[in-house]
Amino acid sequence: MPVHCAPVSRSIPRQRVILLSGLLLGLLLGPSLLSPCFADSAAPATASTAAAPVDLSGFWQIKVFTAAVPRTAKLTPRAMALLQASAREMASGKVIPYFSRWCNFVGMPFLMGQSPPINIVQGSDEILILAEQNSAARHIYLDGRPHPAPTPLERRTDGHSVGHWQGDVLVVDTTNFSDDGAIGIPGGGYRTPTSHLVERFQLLSGGQSMQIESTWDDPNVFTEPHSYTSTYEKLPPDTYAYEDACDASDAAAYSRSGGTRSDHMP
Amino acid sequence: MRAHCMLGLLACVATAAAAQEPPATMPATNAPAGLTGFWALRFDSRNVVPAVLSPSVTPDEIARHLSADRHVIRWCQPVGMPLVMESSAPLDIVQGATQVAIASQMPSAARHIYLDRRTPPGADILEPTRNGFSIGEWDGQTLFVHTTGFDDQGVTHLPGGGFRTATSELTERYQLVDQGRELEVTFTWTDPKVLQQPHTYAFRYYRVARDFNAGESFCDPNDQERSAFLTSSPAPARMPESR
Numbered sequence: 001m002p003v004h005c006a007p008v009s010r011s012i013p014r015q016r017v018i019l020l021s022g023l024l025l026g027l028l029l030g031p032s033l034l035s036p037c038f039a040d041s042a043a044p045a046t047a048s049t050a051a052a053p054v055d056l057s058g059f060w061q062i063k064v065f066t067a068a069v070p071r072t073a074k075l076t077p078r079a080m081a082l083l084q085a086s087a088r089e090m091a092s093g094k095v096i097p098y099f100s101r102w103c104n105f106v107g108m109p110f111l112m113g114q115s116p117p118i119n120i121v122q123g124s125d126e127i128l129i130l131a132e133q134n135s136a137a138r139h140i141y142l143d144g145r146p147h148p149a150p151t152p153l154e155r156r157t158d159g160h161s162v163g164h165w166q167g168d169v170l171v172v173d174t175t176n177f178s179d180d181g182a183i184g185i186p187g188g189g190y191r192t193p194t195s196h197l198v199e200r201f202q203l204l205s206g207g208q209s210m211q212i213e214s215t216w217d218d219p220n221v222f223t224e225p226h227s228y229t230s231t232y233e234k235l236p237p238d239t240y241a242y243e244d245a246c247d248a249s250d251a252a253a254y255s256r257s258g259g260t261r262s263d264h265m266p
Numbered sequence: 267m268r269a270h271c272m273l274g275l276l277a278c279v280a281t282a283a284a285a286q287e288p289p290a291t292m293p294a295t296n297a298p299a300g301l302t303g304f305w306a307l308r309f310d311s312r313n314v315v316p317a318v319l320s321p322s323v324t325p326d327e328i329a330r331h332l333s334a335d336r337h338v339i340r341w342c343q344p345v346g347m348p349l350v351m352e353s354s355a356p357l358d359i360v361q362g363a364t365q366v367a368i369a370s371q372m373p374s375a376a377r378h379i380y381l382d383r384r385t386p387p388g389a390d391i392l393e394p395t396r397n398g399f400s401i402g403e404w405d406g407q408t409l410f411v412h413t414t415g416f417d418d419q420g421v422t423h424l425p426g427g428g429f430r431t432a433t434s435e436l437t438e439r440y441q442l443v444d445q446g447r448e449l450e451v452t453f454t455w456t457d458p459k460v461l462q463q464p465h466t467y468a469f470r471y472y473r474v475a476r477d478f479n480a481g482e483s484f485c486d487p488n489d490q491e492r493s494a495f496l497t498s499s500p501a502p503a504r505m506p507e508s509r
Contacts, residue, residue: 122362241375
């Protein structure tokens with residue numbers, strides 16, 4: 001039977017969490033005030049050697065940026081209007097997206113499609129996907145849990161992802177998106193709280209490349225599911241992660257930007 | 267087996283006992299298991315002693331670092347080590363075959379602890395970062411992590427006093443205790459510019475119930491309410507926004 005708890009992310013306005021933790025440097029406000037539920041059961045003492053079908057771990061470099069995905073998305077009239085409005089803003093000189101100017105988390109699908117490599121770390125019942133860009137980690141839960149209820153406090157720029165293996169293919173289902181960050185979707189459209197994404201991760205070429213088929217649906221944005229495929233190359237094993245250093249306080253860097261535009265452009 | 271909740275400002279309401287499922291499979295590895303999961307600090311988690319600072323560290327220097335830390339928070343910049351390990355929300359540790367990753371909800375890059383290499387990249391190519399470059403090695407059931415390659419950006423404050431610099435080095439020891447319910451992490455910082463002697467402290471993390479979902483601390487430095495709360499001045503150079 002499930003236990004219903006109130007983890008931090010669901011119960012405290014998100015900015016207050018970092019605000020308080022950062023303001024007091026974690027010294028004055030004890031974490032006891034923000035306690036989640038703790039496990040009573042013991043963890044496994046040793047690793048099981050019964051592996052998942054494949055190990056996706058490693059650094060992966062996308063071969064063709066998702067910005068180059070053909071604009072094939074079939075958009076609703078409202079989505080088309082927002083896209084055109086965003087294009088007009090850009091044509092008028094507002095070339096910097098809001099998320100970029102203000103160093104917001106980029107979120108999905110931006111973090112999967114840009115030039116710096118992504119790092120996949122595959123654990124026993126969870127896969128982390130880590131990006132160099134300013135973003136939260138993607139957590140893909142493999143333990144059979146359901147998506148949480150789509151309440152406003154359960155929305156994230158990366159959404160909530162659960163995965164399972166179909167043979168050698170990892171199928172990842174993601175919901176609970178927010179509309180913050182870089183919301184443009186390759187090929188047209190944009191992410192909203194009603195978006196639903198299914199991805200199929202598959203290793204190719206003896207594990208030296210990886211293909212991800214992404215399919216988005218959203219009744220508010222697409223008139224039919226929108227799919228595209230991305231291919232990644234595995235980088236050498238001595239590759240290591242860099243850190244993004246976006247500084248929103250550097251106003252001079254944006255002084256000639258002409259203002260920021262909305263983020264509906266892919 | 268079941269999960270229980272801690273009472274605090276946010277009360278966790280346990281509506282029923284939960285059967286703890288058996289562990290899922292792991293990628294093939296010779297490493298001991300068990301670090302994977304969400305881990306939270308609690309009121310009794312910190313064992314921190316005051317750091318013995320180098321005589322060369324002046325009050326002005328400490329004040330400059332604290333001011334810089336506040337700037338980082340105000341502008342939602344990545345905090346880095348060691349504050350990332352003090353997140354009030356649970357840390358997510360995923361133990362892979364060649365890397366242990368630690369993800370925090372704070373604005374910060376994840377920590378990458380490489381298990382498949384013995385030396386960091388050469389100084390001529392290694393780009394210093396807030397989290398540094400971490401190499402891990404198992405000694406029995408204990409994971410030792412050595413981190414170099416720090417920069418002086420982000421929140422640099424060290425628990426107990428002092429601050430992280432480009433010459434800081436950190437050694438951590440990760441050890442499961444109480445049959446894997448708890449994770450003891452001992453941190454030892456050295457830095458000839460800041461610390462007169464190695465500075466050691468320990469945190470004890472508690473394993474969070476398995477169905478916990480990671481949250482996201484979305485931080486927007488253009489949030490005027492937040493800005494006003496943190497500082498007396500609004501965000502500079504604010505332009506009309508289309509959002």
